[in-house]
Amino acid sequence: MTTFSVKTYNNINKIGLRELGNAFQIDGDHKDNPDAYIIRSENLHGTDFPENLKAIARAGAGTNNIPIDEATAKGIVVFNTPGANANAVKEAVIASTLMSARDYIAANEWVNGLTGDDVPKQVEAGKKQFAGSEITGKNFGVIGLGAIGGRIANDAYRLGMHVYGYDPYVSIETAWNISSHVRRVNDIKDIFRNCDYITIHVPLTDETKATFNREAFDLMGKDVTIINFARGELVDNDALFDAIETGVVKRYITDFGTEDLLNQENITVLPHVGGSTEEAELNCAIMAGQTIRRFMKTGEIINSVNFPNVKQDLTSPFRITLINSNVPNIVARISTRVSEAGINISNIINRSKGDHAYTLLDLDESDEAKVKALAAEFDSSDNIVKVRIIKKS
Numbered sequence: 001m002t003t004f005s006v007k008t009y010n011n012i013n014k015i016g017l018r019e020l021g022n023a024f025q026i027d028g029d030h031k032d033n034p035d036a037y038i039i040r041s042e043n044l045h046g047t048d049f050p051e052n053l054k055a056i057a058r059a060g061a062g063t064n065n066i067p068i069d070e071a072t073a074k075g076i077v078v079f080n081t082p083g084a085n086a087n088a089v090k091e092a093v094i095a096s097t098l099m100s101a102r103d104y105i106a107a108n109e110w111v112n113g114l115t116g117d118d119v120p121k122q123v124e125a126g127k128k129q130f131a132g133s134e135i136t137g138k139n140f141g142v143i144g145l146g147a148i149g150g151r152i153a154n155d156a157y158r159l160g161m162h163v164y165g166y167d168p169y170v171s172i173e174t175a176w177n178i179s180s181h182v183r184r185v186n187d188i189k190d191i192f193r194n195c196d197y198i199t200i201h202v203p204l205t206d207e208t209k210a211t212f213n214r215e216a217f218d219l220m221g222k223d224v225t226i227i228n229f230a231r232g233e234l235v236d237n238d239a240l241f242d243a244i245e246t247g248v249v250k251r252y253i254t255d256f257g258t259e260d261l262l263n264q265e266n267i268t269v270l271p272h273v274g275g276s277t278e279e280a281e282l283n284c285a286i287m288a289g290q291t292i293r294r295f296m297k298t299g300e301i302i303n304s305v306n307f308p309n310v311k312q313d314l315t316s317p318f319r320i321t322l323i324n325s326n327v328p329n330i331v332a333r334i335s336t337r338v339s340e341a342g343i344n345i346s347n348i349i350n351r352s353k354g355d356h357a358y359t360l361l362d363l364d365e366s367d368e369a370k371v372k373a374l375a376a377e378f379d380s381s382d383n384i385v386k387v388r389i390i391k392k393s
């Protein structure tokens with residue numbers, strides 16, 4: 001049986017990893033030069049990719065910890081696990097919304113500091129400082145209506161809030177699941193101007209970095225709660241501190257701690273635990289395991305962030321997979337080479353994404369030596385980045 005090697009980083013759920021099956025060795029002898037990585041938040045920027053690496057599965061949503069362009073140029077397919085931890089983050093955000101309304105953390109700290117036989121009396125005398133507000137009827141803004149934001153928007157509406165959503169790139173599939181009661185706005189400024197609570201669920205990109213900047217805070221009213229379980233860099237912290245000082249922001253709740261945010265009265269920092277539930281960690285590991293297994297055994301790509309989805313049943317004795325530059329006429333050149341090798345193509349599929357493309361080339365040929373010679377020829381050709389041979393099992 002072919003054995004593939006996988007190196008894991010961070011705490012990947014072991015039960016989920018069973019999805020890889022028997023043909024995979026996990027963190028074994030080849031872990032320094034594996035076929036695939038399964039990772040969570042490990043920062044791969046500034047690290048070298050091992051020669052043999054073909055795939056990286058991010059057991060989670062955000063892939064900003066992976067140098068995607070570098071991986072693409074080297075023909076390494078990067079996957080994530082869309083939606084696998086979305087419910088966990090949704091619950092964390094709903095809890096944060098309620099905690100901001102009632103400030104239970106400060107209330108609990110205050111009660112714990114009381115002493116003496118008359119604690120009940122002190123409680124009744126002092127509780128007025130912790131009178132909160134209710135979320136029902138308040139305006140709630142969701143920036144990013146994907147797997148997480150869409151779920152939150154629906155549940156905030158069910159909790160009686162007036163929900164505004166902003167996402168210029170929302171997929172049709174996701175949009176179908178969003179309640180018609182969520183008011184979609186085309187200008188993010190409408191979220192800043194109207195909402196008492198604003199939560200953000202977008203990937204960190206050059207476009208989204210510092211979404212919460214001075215201009216954004218200047219548009220807000222008073223006592224706004226900002227919830228950030230997406231990435232720390234989406235908020236300009238200096239602008240945030242000024243917005244807290246002037247009463248624009250009542251509370252900032254974030255999953256991403258930096259030293260300047262710690263131990264501040266109006267800021268609650270959590271240790272990046274939005275997706276850290278038993279259920280979400282299992283879901284992510286299962287999906288990552290299934291994705292890597294499928295890619296290594298069949299060459300099919302599902303849920304990649306840098307290559308297109310490509311599915312095709314393997315019915316021929318051999319398949320060659322090619323990662324190639326997206327240049328004109330390449331499919332014709334590939335087909336010509338195959339026919340020059342005297343091999344018949346039983347199926348070919350080529351899909352592109354940006355500067356690169358992926359080809360599955362199924363061959364009506366049982367002679368392994370002939371297939372290997374053809375693959376070697378592709379390997380030394382211009383515009384072909386990575387070549388693999390897959391034998392039908």
Ligand SMILES: NC(=O)c1ccc[n+]([C@@H]2O[C@H](COP(=O)([O-])OP(=O)(O)OC[C@H]3O[C@@H](n4cnc5c(N)ncnc54)[C@H](O)[C@@H]3O)[C@@H](O)[C@H]2O)c1
Pocket residue numbers: 060061062063082083085086089143144145146147148149166167168169170171174201202203204207208229230231255272273274275276
């Ligand atoms: N705290 C945690 O543990 C945790 C867990 C999961 C995800 N995350 C973070 O949350 C992010 C979102 O996760 P998701 O699962 O919802 O991803 P997703 O891909 O399902 O949704 C992201 C949404 O953001 C939208 N978007 C992109 N650019 C935008 C922009 N400029 N303005 C508005 N919307 C924009 C997209 O159209 C998409 O609908 C991840 O990228 C990750 O950084 C954090």
Ligand SMILES: O=C(O)[C@H](O)COP(=O)(O)O
Pocket residue numbers: 040041059060061062063085272275276
């Ligand atoms: O993008 C994600 O999925 C989250 O930030 C979760 O990160 P983690 O896997 O390190 O908990």
